[in-house]
């Protein structure tokens with residue numbers, strides 16, 4: 001393990017608790033000292049981000065997250081800052097109670113919270129209401145406090161986890177603090193990186209609290225955070241036959257765009273050859289718009305079978321539809337036993353007619369498609385995206401990409417990677433079609449299903465970020481990603 005390899009690992013709340021226990025029992029560092037270190041690290045973080053801040057308000061909950069807050073307020077006062085403390089409830093547990101007393105012994109006053117309280121004007125709010133112990137939606141009075149904090153417009157530093165965010169799943173069952181910065185302690189909690197949580201955490205800063213590297217030995221996380229990487233440069237003697245032949249299947253009446261985007265992304269993703277099997281009516285448009293795509297009129301399974309011998313990877317689903325044409329091509333494609341990416345209607349058909357995918361396969365559902373595949377609703381998917389993606393990978397024996405903010409990739413053995421890139425500008429039509437083409441191109445170039453899915457997701461999201469950096473998020477369209485994608489694929493992003 002390299003010096004900070006654990007920084008790329010994401011932990012469940014139970015695993016974080018086990019690390020806390022290990023620090024306390026095996027390293028002999030008392031829990032209260034960890035709390036003191038957390039408070040000190042949080043104050044450093046506050047001063048780094050807001051060096052001009054003089055007035056803060058700290059909101060302390062009943063548990064140890066609140067304890068962190070009391071000690072931070074005490075340290076802030078010692079450092080000459082003005083720190084007002086509000087506590088909606090009594091403290092529970094030895095460490096939190098001791099922290100509260102320490103703040104009070106230093107002359108600090110703990111203000112109760114009710115609707116009549118007027119929040120002071122401050123430079124920074126500190127959220128120490130709930131951390132990893134959050135069990136349910138915030139109660140109505142705390143939710144009202146959170147709304148009042150937001151209404152002031154002043155920035156928020158969240159301690160460990162923005163209150164109201166489930167640190168395990170990324171779900172927000174009610175109201176939650178919208179932080180500008182979240183300083184998280186000891187280990188990265190997996191829930192901060194996926195689902196709706198990325199909209200609440202702001203910038204996440206991990207503070208290891210001076211704990212030695214030995215703490216993380218044999219304490220593997222539950223998931224990994226994707227790191228930027230790309231394929232090595234091509235050997236000089238490459239020819240197009242070395243880089244695979246993607247056959248993209250789809251584009252029923254009225255959906256030529258989906259299959260064209262998929263095909264173009266496969267080209268920009270580095271596939272040696274890209275064919276498109278689609279409706280006759282789309283051929284002229286496809287050929288004139290992108291002559292590098294080999295477009296074929298495929299009116300049924302026989303015409304598709306004729307194309308299969310030359311293909312090395314299939315991309316099945318963009319604009320495929322669920323009618324007789326799409327269904328027949330889908331069956332033929334699945335029976336071909338070629339490596340494949342299954343998306344969109346390719347997945348909807350699978351939900352209706354479940355079967356094991358017998359080849360290296362990558363599935364790329366969005367939450368709606370994932371819900372259909374698992375026979376549940378999208379709220380259930382959102383409530384625990386980690387469980388959903390693992391169940392999909394296990395059930396279909398495929399590598400599965402669960403799209404949406406903080407895309408997840410899982411393999412059938414339960415390995416999960418989380419994508420920290422991407423932006424809301426990418427929530428537009430055609431983005432999924434691009435991803436399908438990129439992943440297919442990577443499979444065609446020799447990546448295994450896991451590599452193709454994780455690299456494909458990361459290149460797609462980073463291309464979206466690069467495109468948004470130049471032109472902004474609003475109005476970003478799928479084809480804007482093609483040029484940045486090529487730069488990133490070749491390691492020339494700057």
Ligand SMILES: NC(=O)C1=CN([C@@H]2O[C@H](COP(=O)(O)OP(=O)(O)OC[C@H]3O[C@@H](n4cnc5c(N)ncnc54)[C@H](OP(=O)(O)O)[C@@H]3O)[C@@H](O)[C@H]2O)[C@@H](O)CC1
Nearest residue numbers: 020034035063064065130131132133134135136137138160
């Ligand atoms: N352990 C360590 O070594 C270190 C821990 N550290 C810090 O401790 C934090 C974890 O502390 P924690 O476990 O005390 O949980 P915390 O998030 O404060 O809340 C628990 C309390 O909230 C309550 N409750 C829950 N949900 C609720 C709701 N919706 N509405 C109302 N109440 C609700 C729950 O009550 P219960 O449901 O059990 O009745 C319980 O009383 C962690 O995030 C980090 O900041 C650091 O100091 C570093 C070292």
Ligand SMILES: [K+]
Nearest residue numbers: 127130161163
């Ligand atoms: K918090």
